[in-house]
Amino acid sequence: MPDQLVADFAYLADASLEGRKPGTNGSLAAQEYIAQRYREADLLVATGGNDYRHAFDNDRTIGRQFGVNLIGHRQAELTQIIVITAHYDHIGKISGRIHPGADDNASGVAVLLSLARRTQLSPLSHQILFVATDSEEKGLHGAKALLADFPGDVEQVVYNLNLDMLARVGRPARLYLTGINTHTAFTGIVEQLNEQLLQDSALRLIKEHRQPRGRRSVSQQINYKNASDHAVFADHGIPYLFFGVGGHNDYHTPRDTFERVEVDLFIEVEALAWALLLATDQRLQSE
Numbered sequence: 001m002p003d004q005l006v007a008d009f010a011y012l013a014d015a016s017l018e019g020r021k022p023g024t025n026g027s028l029a030a031q032e033y034i035a036q037r038y039r040e041a042d043l044l045v046a047t048g049g050n051d052y053r054h055a056f057d058n059d060r061t062i063g064r065q066f067g068v069n070l071i072g073h074r075q076a077e078l079t080q081i082i083v084i085t086a087h088y089d090h091i092g093k094i095s096g097r098i099h100p101g102a103d104d105n106a107s108g109v110a111v112l113l114s115l116a117r118r119t120q121l122s123p124l125s126h127q128i129l130f131v132a133t134d135s136e137e138k139g140l141h142g143a144k145a146l147l148a149d150f151p152g153d154v155e156q157v158v159y160n161l162n163l164d165m166l167a168r169v170g171r172p173a174r175l176y177l178t179g180i181n182t183h184t185a186f187t188g189i190v191e192q193l194n195e196q197l198l199q200d201s202a203l204r205l206i207k208e209h210r211q212p213r214g215r216r217s218v219s220q221q222i223n224y225k226n227a228s229d230h231a232v233f234a235d236h237g238i239p240y241l242f243f244g245v246g247g248h249n250d251y252h253t254p255r256d257t258f259e260r261v262e263v264d265l266f267i268e269v270e271a272l273a274w275a276l277l278l279a280t281d282q283r284l285q286s287e
Contacts, residue, residue, distance in 0.1 A: 002267045005114045008037065009167070009266065012088065012106035013258040019099045020106075021092025022067045022135050030088050034070045034109065034132050041116040043072030043130060046151035056145035065141045067134030071151060074119050074128040081156045082281065083129045085143060085229045086112040086163040087136030091252060102258045104251060105136075108163035108244070111270050118274055124281040126158065133229055136164075143229035147236055158284050159183055159239040161277065162230035166269050167261045168248045173202045175245060175269060176209040177276075178224050183239035185283040193275055203268050210246055222247060241280070243273060 011017075011033060017026035035052045045052055057066040067089065086108035090101025100106075109132055116130050129151070133142030147154065159182070169175060180186045190205050209224035225231060230240035250256045 002270075004117070005110055005267065005270050006263055008033075008113050009102070009106055009110035009261075010258050012109055013100050013102035015098050015100055017100075019090045019092035019101055020088060022089050022138075024092060026092070027068075027089065027134070031068055031070060034088060034113070037113045038070065038072040038116065038130070041072070041113070041120050043074060043116055046071040046073040046129060054145070054149075054151070056141070056149075058141065058145070065135055065138060067142050067145070069134055069142045069146055070132040071146070072116060072130040073151075074116070074123070074130070076123060076125055076127045078126050078285075079156055080158045080284070081127045081129055081152065082124075082277075083131060083157055083160045083233070084112055084115060084163065084277070085131045085133055085160060087133040087142060087229060089134045089137055089142070091137055097254045099252065099254055100257050102256050102261060103165045103167040103245070103248070104256060105164050106258070107165060107167035107261070107266065111163050111166055111273050114270050115274060115277060124277070125285055126281050127156075136229055140229055140232050143232035147232055154236070157233075157238050159241065159280065160230050160233040161280070162228055162233075162240060162242045163244065163273065164228040164242065165244040166273070167266050168245050168250070169203065169262070169265055169269065170245065170248065172204070173265055174204055174206050175243065175272065176206050178209045178242040179230060179234075179240045180207060182234070182241075183284075183287075185280065185287050186239075186241065189276070189279055189283070192279060193272065201268050203265060203272060205272065209242070209244070241276070243276065
């Protein structure tokens with residue numbers, strides 16, 4: 001499984017995809033790749049059709065917002081749904097230079113695909129929607145389109161696990177979990193995972209995202225509650241957990257490449273994501 005995880009990450013971050021900007025050949029290649037991985041994981045098509053792709057095209061006063069989400073469904077004994085999101089789009093080329101978007105967010109999609117494979121072998125109690133969203137970078141439009149035309153009963157969604165930027169964990173190795181206060185089932189989950197599952201790892205999970213060093217002015221501050229697709233779920237009153245790294249200097253630059261990632265640590269990140277999903281699946285059953 002680690003080999004496939006790393007291969008998925010490397011492919012989605014490859015320069016040949018030219019930053020996966022919506023509407024480009026690189027985006028189409030990413031869509032085809034993700035759909036193939038969904039098929040291999042035996043995910044169901046969420047609408048009962050024959051295509052994981054859900055296109056959206058919203059006319060805006062300034063600029064056209066469009067894209068293609070990829071949605072796969074894992075059935076379970078409960079009717080309640082966990083929605084796992086990871087945006088696969090990035091910003092493409094700027095001034096002729098490719099911005100590969102390895103950490104942002106080939107890393108999150110690679111982990112999403114790995115979780116899909118894991119649930120194939122180890123089914124959970126809750127149903128799972130695996131959603132690779134598009135057009136996140138331009139205003140969270142893929143997540144907005146998902147909830148505007150949800151493939152099922154949105155009232156059955158118990159929470160959103162949003163995977164965005166999972167690879168550049170830094171030194172010391174840290175990941176952050178924002179949204180713990182959105183559901184009582186999440187209370188104490190950071191402590192549980194750090195104590196029980198990470199004793200032999202250098203990686204640690206921290207409550208709430210922290211501002212990157214050097215961002216001191218109000219204009220430089222990152223509002224992590226609104227920073228990614230989970231914000232759309234929060235706007236609909238749906239609990240969420242936002243799982244990812246803090247900011248780093250290669251964010252939205254051509255330097256955000258697969259070659260800058262510590263692969264061994266990234267494999268540990270995926271294991272932590274799986275532990276987090278297992279823990280929430282179990283905790284929500286008792287609520």
